[in-house]
Amino acid sequence: MTALLEVKDLHRSFGPVKAVDGASLTVDEGSVTALIGPNGSGKTTLFNLITGHLRPDGGSVRFGGADATTAGPAALHRRGLTRTFQQARIFPQLTVQENLVVASGFTWRELFGRRINPRDAEAAQRLLEEFRLAHVADLYAAELSYGQRKLLEFAAVLMSKPRLVLLDEPTAGVNPVLIETMEQHIRERNAAGITFLIVEHDMGFVMRLCDPVVVLDRGREIFVGTPAEVQQNPAVLDAYLGA
Amino acid sequence: MHALIQGIILGILTAGVYALMASGQTLIFGIMKVVNLAQGAMVIFAAYLSYQLFASFGLDPFLAIPITTVVMFALGVAVEWCFLRPLRREDKAELSLLVTFAVALLLEGVMTVVWSTSVRSINTSYANSSWTIAGYQITLVRLWAFLLSLVALGVLYFILQRTGFGRAVRASVQNPESARLLGVRSEAISALGFGLGSATAAAAGSVYGLLYPFNSGSHYDLISRLLSIVLLGGLGSIGGAVIGAVIVSLSSAIVAATISPVWSEMTFFVVLLLVLIIRPRGLFGVASRGAI
Amino acid sequence: MGAKAIGPARGAVFLLLVGSLPFVGVQHWVLNMLVFTLMYAAMSSAWNLVGGLAGYPSLGHAAFFGIGAYIEAIWFQHHSVVSGYEPFYLLPLVGIVGAVIGYPFALVAMRTRADVFAIVTITLLFVGQTLAFNLTGLTGGAQGLAIPPAPFSADSFERPYYLVLLLLLAIAMGVTWLTMRSKVGLSLSAVRADEDKAAAIGVHVGGVKMLTFCVSVGITAMVGGVWAAYESFIYPQFAFDPLITIGIVLMTFLGGRGTLWGPVLGAFVLELAQQYLAYTLGGNEYYLIAYALVFLVVMLLMPRGILPTLQARLRSRRRRRAMPDDPVAEPAPPPIGSAADYAVSIPAPNGSER
Numbered sequence: 001m002t003a004l005l006e007v008k009d010l011h012r013s014f015g016p017v018k019a020v021d022g023a024s025l026t027v028d029e030g031s032v033t034a035l036i037g038p039n040g041s042g043k044t045t046l047f048n049l050i051t052g053h054l055r056p057d058g059g060s061v062r063f064g065g066a067d068a069t070t071a072g073p074a075a076l077h078r079r080g081l082t083r084t085f086q087q088a089r090i091f092p093q094l095t096v097q098e099n100l101v102v103a104s105g106f107t108w109r110e111l112f113g114r115r116i117n118p119r120d121a122e123a124a125q126r127l128l129e130e131f132r133l134a135h136v137a138d139l140y141a142a143e144l145s146y147g148q149r150k151l152l153e154f155a156a157v158l159m160s161k162p163r164l165v166l167l168d169e170p171t172a173g174v175n176p177v178l179i180e181t182m183e184q185h186i187r188e189r190n191a192a193g194i195t196f197l198i199v200e201h202d203m204g205f206v207m208r209l210c211d212p213v214v215v216l217d218r219g220r221e222i223f224v225g226t227p228a229e230v231q232q233n234p235a236v237l238d239a240y241l242g243a
Numbered sequence: 244m245h246a247l248i249q250g251i252i253l254g255i256l257t258a259g260v261y262a263l264m265a266s267g268q269t270l271i272f273g274i275m276k277v278v279n280l281a282q283g284a285m286v287i288f289a290a291y292l293s294y295q296l297f298a299s300f301g302l303d304p305f306l307a308i309p310i311t312t313v314v315m316f317a318l319g320v321a322v323e324w325c326f327l328r329p330l331r332r333e334d335k336a337e338l339s340l341l342v343t344f345a346v347a348l349l350l351e352g353v354m355t356v357v358w359s360t361s362v363r364s365i366n367t368s369y370a371n372s373s374w375t376i377a378g379y380q381i382t383l384v385r386l387w388a389f390l391l392s393l394v395a396l397g398v399l400y401f402i403l404q405r406t407g408f409g410r411a412v413r414a415s416v417q418n419p420e421s422a423r424l425l426g427v428r429s430e431a432i433s434a435l436g437f438g439l440g441s442a443t444a445a446a447a448g449s450v451y452g453l454l455y456p457f458n459s460g461s462h463y464d465l466i467s468r469l470l471s472i473v474l475l476g477g478l479g480s481i482g483g484a485v486i487g488a489v490i491v492s493l494s495s496a497i498v499a500a501t502i503s504p505v506w507s508e509m510t511f512f513v514v515l516l517l518v519l520i521i522r523p524r525g526l527f528g529v530a531s532r533g534a535i
Numbered sequence: 536m537g538a539k540a541i542g543p544a545r546g547a548v549f550l551l552l553v554g555s556l557p558f559v560g561v562q563h564w565v566l567n568m569l570v571f572t573l574m575y576a577a578m579s580s581a582w583n584l585v586g587g588l589a590g591y592p593s594l595g596h597a598a599f600f601g602i603g604a605y606i607e608a609i610w611f612q613h614h615s616v617v618s619g620y621e622p623f624y625l626l627p628l629v630g631i632v633g634a635v636i637g638y639p640f641a642l643v644a645m646r647t648r649a650d651v652f653a654i655v656t657i658t659l660l661f662v663g664q665t666l667a668f669n670l671t672g673l674t675g676g677a678q679g680l681a682i683p684p685a686p687f688s689a690d691s692f693e694r695p696y697y698l699v700l701l702l703l704l705a706i707a708m709g710v711t712w713l714t715m716r717s718k719v720g721l722s723l724s725a726v727r728a729d730e731d732k733a734a735a736i737g738v739h740v741g742g743v744k745m746l747t748f749c750v751s752v753g754i755t756a757m758v759g760g761v762w763a764a765y766e767s768f769i770y771p772q773f774a775f776d777p778l779i780t781i782g783i784v785l786m787t788f789l790g791g792r793g794t795l796w797g798p799v800l801g802a803f804v805l806e807l808a809q810q811y812l813a814y815t816l817g818g819n820e821y822y823l824i825a826y827a828l829v830f831l832v833v834m835l836l837m838p839r840g841i842l843p844t845l846q847a848r849l850r851s852r853r854r855r856r857a858m859p860d861d862p863v864a865e866p867a868p869p870p871i872g873s874a875a876d877y878a879v880s881i882p883a884p885n886g887s888e889r
Contacts, residue, residue, distance in 0.1 A: 051735075074734050103723065103736045104739040111716070114716065115716050157738070160737060278653070336650065341781075341785070341830075343783075349828065351823060352821070352827055353824060356824065470658055505670075512659075519644075520645055
C-alpha cells in the first residue's frame with residue numbers, strides 16, 4: 001500500500017497550550033484509519049491542520065504525493081481531500097437535495113445552468129436512496145433530526161468523488177440504528193476505493209471498522225497498530241486512564 | 244513644517260473627543276453585539292441639551308455634563324428596552340443595525356422639530372481664547388475638551404475594571420454562557436451597558452457643541468467617522484477605539500494641514516479600506532467573542 | 536412544479552398591467568408617485584440580490600444611486616439634450632461604470648461580513664456625499680448640477696421615465712429570477728448559510744459574490760441616472776441620501792428578503808403610503824418621526840417580512856398534511872428568508888474550530 005496522506009512532526013499552539021505537539025501519522029491508500037485519544041489530545045486540531053482550516057506552526061503535510069502543508073480547504077477539496085465536522089455543518093436554509101447538489105462542485109459554465117438539472121437530481125436521488133433520506137429530499141436541512149444531519153453531511157461529502165474523507169466523530173449523538181447504517185456506508189465506500197481517516201470515541205465502532213488505529217495523546221501519536229494490539233497496549237491504557 | 248506640527252497638535256486634541264464617543268459605541272458592541280448607528284445622533288442630542296441649558300440658564304457646558312449624562316443614560320436604557328430587547332436572538336445581529344438607524348432618524352426628527360434645522364453653536368466667553376506656545380496655537384476649548392475626554396475615559400475604565408457591574412459586563416462580553424450560569428443577568432447588563440454607552444455621548448456632546456457648529460443632520464457626518472474609528476480599532480475593543488481615534492484624527496488633521504481640508508474628509512475612509520485589506524477584523528478586532 | 540411555469544407568466548402580467556397605467560389617463564400626481572415607487576421597486580429588487588440572496592446587508596447602495604445620477608448630470612454638462620431621450624441612451628454606460636466602480640470596492644468590503652460589511656458600505660455612502668460636495672469643479676458642489684429638461688409634452692411628461700424605470704424593474708426581477716433558478720443562486724444560498732463551509736466544498740464563493748454585487752450596483756446606478764434626468768437638477772444631499780439606502784432596505788425587509796416578489800411588494804406598499812402622506816400632509820417636519828416610527832414598528836412586528844411569513848405558514852400546513860406523524864418533523868422550520876444563521880455565520884477568518 002502507498003501512503004495517501006503523510007503528516008510529519010506537526011505543531012500548533014493556541015497561546016500557551018500546545019494542542020498538537022509533534023504529531024506524525026500516515027494514512028495508506030484504501031485504508032480506514034482511526035484516530036483515537038482521550039479528550040483534549042488534539043484530534044480535532046489535527047484534523048483542522050490537515051484540512052487547511054488551521055495553519056500549522058511547524059511540520060508538514062503531504063497528500064497524494066504532493067505538499068499540502070499550507071493549502072487551504074478549497075484547494076485541498078479540489079485535490080480530493082474532504083471532511084465532515086463534529087457538529088454536522090450543513091446548509092440549514094437549503095433543501096436536503098440542494099445540500100447534495102451544492103457539494104458536487106461545478107465549473108463556471110455550470111454555474112449559470114439550472115439550479116438542479118436532471119443529472120444533479122438523479123445523482124442526488126441515488127445517494128439519498130442509499131442513505132434512506134429520499135423521503136426528506138425536499139425538506140429544508142434545518143428540519144432534519146441530528147442524526148439525519150450527520151448522514152446528510154456524510155452523503156454530501158461523497159458527491160465530489162473524494163479520494164480521502166476525514167470524518168470527525170461520525171457517531172457522536174447518533175442513535176444505534178444510524179450508527180450501524182453509517183458503518184455500512186463507510187464499508188461500502190471503502191470497498192469502492194475511498195480512503196477514510198476517522199476520529200471516533202465509540203471503541204466498538206473503531207474495533208469493528210478500522211485498521212490501523214492511531215492513538216494520540218497530548219498532541220502526538222503514542223501508538224499505531226491493529227485494533228487488537230491497541231487494546232492490549234499498556235501505553236494506550238495509561239493515556240486513557242492515567243491522565 | 245509648521246503647518247504639519249500644528250496639524251498633529253490639533254489631531255491629537257481632537258482624537259480625545261472621538262475616542263470618548265467611539266468607546267461608548269464599541270462598548271455597546273462588546274456587550275450586545277449591536278452596532279449602534281444612533282451613537283452619532285445621541286452625541287448631537289446631548290449637544291443640543293447642553294446648548295439649551297447654556298442658552299436658557301447660562302449653565303456652562305462643562306458643568307452641564309452631570310445632568311446630560313443622567314439624561315443620556317436614561318435614554319439609552321429606554322432605547323434598549325423599547326426597541327432592542329423585543330428582537331429575537333437570531334435576528335438581532337442584522338435587525339439591530341436597522342433598528343438603531345431608525346432610532347437615529349427618530350432622534351433627528353425630534354431634534355428637527357424642537358430646534359429646527361438651523362445651525363447652532365455654543366458660544367461661551369472662552370470659546371475663542373487660545374494659548375500660543377512656541378508659535379503653535381492651542382485653543383483653550385480644545386485643550387479642555389481633550390482633558391475632559393481623558394477624564395471620562397478614565398471613569399469608564401474605572402467602572403469596567405473596578406466595580407461589580409464592570410466585572411459582570413466583562414464576564415458576559417468574554418463568555419456570555421458561563422456568565423449567565425454564574426448568575427449574571429444578561430438582560431440587565433444589556434440595558435445598563437447600552438445606557439453606559441449612551442452616557443458617554445453626554446460628555447462627548449457637550450464638547451462637540453463647544454468645538455463645532457451643529458444641526459440635527461450633523462449626526463450623519465459624525466457616525467461615519469465613529470464607524471470608521473471602531474472598525475479600524477476592531478469592534479468591541481475600547482483600546483482599539485482609542486487608537487483608531489488617534490489614527491483617524493491625526494491622519495485627517497495632517498492631510499488637512501498639508502494637502503487640503505477637502506481631502507481630509509476622505510482620509511479616514513482610505514485608512515479604513517487599507518486596514519481592512521490587511522486585517523478584515525480591524526487592528527484589535529475580536530471575532531465573534533468580545534473583549535474589553 | 537407547475538408553479539415554476541406560472542412564475543414568468545405572473546411577472547409578464549404584472550409588468551403589462553403596471554406598464555399600461557400611463558396610457559389609461561391616470562392623473563399626473565399619481566403617475567409621479569408611481570415613478571418614485573418604480574424607482575424604489577427596481578432598487579429594492581437589485582439590493583435583494585446582495586442583501587437577500589447573498590446575505591450581505593449593504594447600506595451603501597445609495598452611493599451607487601448617487602454615482603449614477605452624477606454620471607448623467609456630468610455627461611450633460613458637455614452634451615446637449617435634443618430629443619429628450621439622450622439620458623436614456625446613456626444608461627447602459629452608467630450601469631457599466633457603476634459596476635466597474637463597485638468591483639474594487641466589493642473586493643475589499645466583501646472580505647468582511649454582516650455588521651462590519653454594513654458599516655463599511657454605509658461609510659462609502661458618506662464618502663460619496665462628501666466628494667460630491669467637495670469636488671466642486673466636477674460636481675458643482677452644494678450648488679448642484681442641472682440637466683437640460685427634456686422637451687416632452689406636459690400631458691405625458693412622466694411616461695418615458697415611468698416606462699424606463701419599469702424596464703429596469705423588469706431587468707432586476709428577471710436577473711433575480713434567473714439567479715434563483717441557476718447554480719449561482721444555489722451558491723449564494725450556501726454563502727448566506729455558511730460561507731466558510733461553502734468555500735471549503737468548492738463553491739466559487741468570491742466569484743458569485745462579486746458578480747452579484749456588481750450587477751446589483753449597476754442596476755442601482757442606472758436608476759440613479761433616470762432619477763437625475765427626471766428631476767433635472769441634483770444636489771449632493773439628495774443624490775447621496777442615507778434615506779434612500781434605508782428606504783431600499785426597509786422595503787425589502789417588509790416584503791421579504793430573499794424572495795422574488797418581496798422587494799416589489801414592499802416598495803409598492805411603503806413608497807405609495809409615504810408619497811401619499813407627503814402629498815396630502817405636505818413636507819411636514821413630523822414626517823421624519825412618522826417614518827422612523829413606521830420603520831421601527833415593521834422591524835419589531837414583522838422581522839422576516841410579509842411573504843416569508845406567509846410562505847412559512849403555507850409550508851408548515853402543507854407539510855403537516857404530507858407527513859401527519861413523522862417523528863422527524865420539528866416544530867419550527869426556518870423559512871428561506873430567516874436570518875437564523877447570522878449569529879453563527881461570523882466565524883474567525885482562519886478557522887476557529889478546535
